[in-house]
Structure formats: structure tokens, C-alpha cells
Amino acid sequence: MKKTAENVKWDLDDLYSGTTDTQIESDSKWLREQAANFSSYRGGVADLGPEGLLDAIVKLEQINERAQKLLAYAYLNFSTQTADPAASAFFQSRKELYSEIRRDTLFFELEWTKLEDSLAAILASDPVLSKYSHYLVSLRRYKPHLLSEPEERILAEKEPAGASAWGVLFEKMLSQLRFGERKRTESEVLSELYSADREVRKHAAHELTHGLQSIGLPLTHIFNTILLDKSIDDRLRRYPNWLSARNLGNEADDAMVGALVNAVSSRYDLVQRYYRLKRKLLGYEELFDYDRYAPVKVLSEGETSWDEAKEIVLASYGEFSADMAKIANRFFDEDWIHASVLPGKRSGAFAHPVVPSLHPYIFLNFTGRRRDIMTLAHELGHGIHQYLARDQGLFNSDTPLTTAESASVFGEMLVFRSVLKRTVSPAERLGLLCSKIEDTFATVFRQVAMNRFEDAVHNARRTRGELNPDFISSAWMNTQAAMFGESVRLLDHYKIWWSYIPHFIHSPGYVYAYAFGELLVMALYKQYLDEGPDFVPKYLEFLGSGAKAEPGVLLRPFGVDLADPRFWDRGVKIIEELVAEAEKEASR
Secondary structure: OOOOOOOOOOOHHHOOOOOOOHHHHHHHHHHHHHHHHHHHHOOOHHHOOHHHHHHHHHHHHHHHHHHHHHHHHHHHHHHOOOOOHHHHHHHHHHHHHHHHHHHHHOHHHHHHHHOOHHHHHHHHOOHHHHHHHHHHHHHHOOHHHOOOHHHHHHHHHHHHHOHHHHHHHHHHHHHHOOEOOOOEOHHHHHHHHHOOOHHHHHHHHHHHHHHHHHOHHHHHHHHHHHHHHHHHHHHHOOOOOOOHHHHHHOOOOHHHHHHHHHHHHOOHHHHHHHHHHHHHHHOOOOOEHHHOOOOOOOOOOOOOOHHHHHHHHHHHHHHHOHHHHHHHHHHHHOOOEEOOOOOOOOOOOEEEOOOOOOOOEEEOOOOOOOHHHHHHHHHHHHHHHHHHHHHHOHHHHOOOHHHHOHHHHHHHHHHHHHHHHOOOOHHHHHHHHHHHHHHHHHHOHHHHHHHHHHHHHHHHHHHHOOOOHHHHHHHHHHHHHHHHOOOOEOOHHHHHHHHHOOHHHHOOOOOHHHHHHHHHHHHHHHHHHHHHHHHHHHHHHHHHOOOOOOHHHHOHHHOOOOOOHHHHHHHHHHHHHHHHHHHHHHOO
């Protein structure tokens, strides 16, 4: 039995055998040739009939797939060895190639969006183009925000030297930073915030803080640059606010997202209610920030072996669907997972879809904590979702963030309920409930609080200019304190903890999608409990649909109306029921 994930490393040979694989240069040459050939469509998109338009889209999709395959390989290779100059240089060269191909083919999207609405509607609804109908309609949503072709070409060419370059620097700095006397990685230090020993948690919090403070100035500069870049981009593209571009990409309007944020932030009382309960359960006079994830009752932090985590997750998926478990098992059997903790490996976890003609890969840092089981379940959910959506092709498989979390969070719920069902000890049940509530809070309330932080700093950067570290830290503390109230005391060291969160750098505005996905899953899981096995094929069909239609259409079979503000209230109500369940277990 594997006790650690030391040897759990992915095999990227399905993409390329190494950075010196001759196929890489062959593919790069092919891409440049095909991009040049594609220019024959320039100036003539308006004159293409349905068949001609289909031919152009298929060619463009093939070009994009090959370019994304190269870029995916370069990033996956870099993500486990960010301190390696050769891996970094290779990743940068593929980004530059991707930018070059994007620059030389973007005319197609621009010409398509400039078509008269009536002609575009006729073409998009033609049966010949049925597979790409949603893709074509989605492109036109950006019409008010696109620039001229010369301007778009300049932006595309400069992109590798812009925000994404600062993102790479951020990853390099955090992955190479070592914390404390033992010179540990960020993942190793963060895992100790879940320790049953209060002194261990406190020490980990101080180590994390001191490490972040040592690079505080460059991290602040990186964040300010990202804020400025976003501000310039939004101004040039005429977006009304800092979040509008993200909402457009998520196929969610500003009002819908506003209703979600309000529904969650108006119920911060649930967070405070729970942490008051937790303080009593732990027997503390006061709960500090480093106590938030302390295990409750006999459910100690324990050591979870890799094989145990694998067994629990696969069994939980199998109880729901044998098909899902079969797909999940392939990730283990065929080395599609990288889970070992290595020097220079970036922190966090993700599932990368790569390209539809291949398969996804999963990245995580397995430290043996119980919560790593949920991380594995979460990323496998993403991987299964991406795998099932492959048949839609590249342009229809990339789900918007609002539905991208629907399988990952559902997977977490399957594991939680499966383990809880097998647990008879009241103390252990309470421990599991508390752990689940905290995970749910981290996905819903914490993400909305972080959205409020982003809202504060993005708007401030546009009116005040460059933000100093004290202003950013104050915005962080204020938005976090609004969530915790007096239930958790946030100490001074906590004020810099905004600086290690990658979403703020790589994907401004992303975080509310986690809350969106969690509340959506709450509704879907309740329906599963009501319908039983009849729910499963409907759900798998939803996952396999990828992005072939807008989220509201794909969710229609479940009776979900995302435009109804009460939908979010119902999701929050289910979280309240979890808190009440924990209170009931605690009173026994």
C-alpha cells in the first residue's frame, strides 16, 4: 500500500516524450503553415455560406487544438519544476508561439462579429452548423468589446509579456519560497493549519506570514500590475465594471452575479453561528484565525495514505455511477495524476483538460491530511467532467466557470455522504460534519468574501492609482472580518494572507464561480436524493454536454432557473441545514 504519493507522477508521453521530442518542432512548423493558409479566409468571412463557414471553423479548431496541445504540455512540464530554467524557457517559447498563432487567426472572429445580426442569425441556426451554433452565438456576445484588427493583433502579440508573464513570476516566487527553519514548501506549511495541535497551527501561521513578508514588496507590485492591466483592458474594451468581462465569459449577467453575492453575503451570520459552536466544541475562550480548520472531536488530522484516499474516492464515485468510477480509475492506472510534493513544484491543485483528442491531467500536492481526500475527489470531478465533454470538440468542451465546478463539488459531496453513511460514532459524525461545513464555507462564503476584496481593490486601483501594501491588507482584513464578525479573531499576521492566493493573479474575478458551483450542486444533489438512480444518466448527459449550449439551457432538465434570485437563497438554506445538523450532533 502506498502511504505517500512520493512516486505518484504523471506520464506526459501521451503529449510528447520530452521537450526535445522532434514532434514538437514538427507541430510548431505545421501550426505556422496552417495559420498562414487560414489567412485565405481574410476579408471573405461575410461571403461564406453555411458549408464554407463550417469548413473554416473546422480548420480553425484543428489549429487551436494543436496549439493548445503544445501549450498544455509546456505548462504541465513547467508546473512541477518552476525553478528549472530550461522548463521555464520552453514554456515561454510555447506561449509566444500560441500568441503568434492567435494573432494570425483572430481576424476570423472579428469578421464574424461584424456581420449584420440578421445574417449571423441565419447562419448560426443553419442545420449544417448545428454543432457550432452556440460557439458562433457566443463569439458575438463580445461584439461591443472588440477592437479593430490591427489593435487586436498588437494586444495578442504583447500578451506573453503582459499579465501572464507576471503570473509566471508569481508562481516562481511562491514555489521557490521556503518557510521556517525546516525550509518547507507552501503546501506543507498550509497543511499544518489543519493540525489537531494548536501550537503546530500557530507556528505554521507564523511561518507562512514570515515567508510571505520576505517577498511582500514584489508580491504587492505584481498584484498592482495585474490590477492596472485589468483596468486598461476593461477601459479599452468598454466594459462597464471590473467584473463584467468575467461575467460575459461565464455567460452570466451582472444582475445574476449580484444576486448570488448578495444572497451569500447577507447570510454571513451562518459562518459566525458555526464558529461560535466550534469554539465551544474546542473548549477555547477565543477562536483565532489559525484555529478555523482545527479538527473537531476525535477526528484528528490523522495520516491518510495515498491508497486509502484513492479507495475512498473511487468507491464513492462507484456508488453513484459505475461509468464515473471507471473513468476516474483511468487517471490512476494510466498515470494522469501528479500528486507528489516536490521542491520547485507550484502549490495548489487543478485539473487540466489538455485537448479533446487526448485526456485531462490532474495536479495536486498530497500531504497525507484527511482533507487531501476531498481535494482528490474535487479534482477528479473536474477530470471526469473534462473527459466526458471531449466529444463536443475543442470549441464546445470548455465549460464556463459557472458550471465548471458542478462535477468537482458534486464529487466532494459524494465522498462526504458516503463516508458519513458508514460512520456510526456520534463524535466522528460530528467531526465529519464540521469538516464538510468548513469546506462548504471555504467554497461559498470565503469565495464571496474574496470577491468583495477584489471588488474593493480593483475599484480603488482605478480611482486612487497604485495601492500600497497597507491599503490592500486593510481591504483584506475588512472583507474577511465582515464574514467572521466576532466569532473569529483575525490577528495582525493574517493581513498579508491575500498575497499567496493565485486566483487574484491568474484569473481576476474567478472566485465567485466556486460559490456558484457549490450552491448549484446543493440543488442538484438534493434532486439526486429525491430521484435516486433516475438522476444519474441525466447528470452524466449534462456533464458530457460541455459548453454546447448556455448554462441555463443545459440545466433546464433539472428545473434550475439561474435567473431566479430565490435559487441562491435555497442553496444557502441547505448549508444552514448542515449547520443545524452539526448543532444537533453536538448536543448529544
